[in-house]
């Protein structure tokens with residue numbers, strides 16, 4: 001199980017939310033912030049965890065999360081989007097693959113993370129598909145993607161979906177995902193104060 005790394009992408013500006021989404025929390029037993037929940041989850045399943053922020057200023061705010069098995073790294077170039085976060089994260093790991101999670105996904109289920117990490121590891125990303133949309137922010141990527149990511153970044157691309165364009169990908173279909181997480185809560189992400197209030201009252 002501990003053959004892969006975990007990468008948490010936390011370098012966004014949270015403009016729609018108005019404050020850093022990593023430090024939001026939802027009611028529940030032992031209420032934890034999103035970043036606390038995800039670091040805890042990934043350290044229980046992964047060989048190492050890399051938390052990718054955008055710059056040294058943000059890094060200072062996350063300093064307390066760095067431990068012996070959680071490393072904080074800053075994007076090679078700040079404000080260049082999630083693609084730069086993936087590039088930086090994959091460049092920092094010692095393992096061949098990483099489960100990548102966005103910091104604004106507070107319901108990633110341990111069974112879903114374990115399932116994705118147990119998929120056969122080769123040169124192809126493992127990408128769940130929900131409502132016909134590839135879930136690139138909760139997926140497994142091989143470290144061998146780094147040169148392709150570099151080329152995409154040089155073209156000015158910022159979006160993770162661009163990775164899927166010229167690459168063999170193992171897509172996991174929704175029926176299969178529902179067997180693991182029937183309501184697909186793992187793929188919920190939170191972007192706005194309205195979405196957060198809805199989740200808080202549900």
Ligand SMILES: Nc1nc2c(ncn2[C@@H]2O[C@H](COP(=O)(O)OP(=O)(O)OP(=O)(O)O)[C@@H](O)[C@H]2O)c(=O)[nH]1
Pocket residue numbers: 009010011012013014015016017021052053054075078079080081082084085086101102103104137191
């Ligand atoms: N490391 C890194 N992560 C990023 C970057 N941009 C976005 N992310 C992360 O990627 C995930 C998805 O980001 P978005 O929701 O599209 O953007 P956001 O900046 O978080 O939010 P908005 O400003 O409201 O669009 C989140 O976990 C972000 O923290 C970046 O430049 N670097």
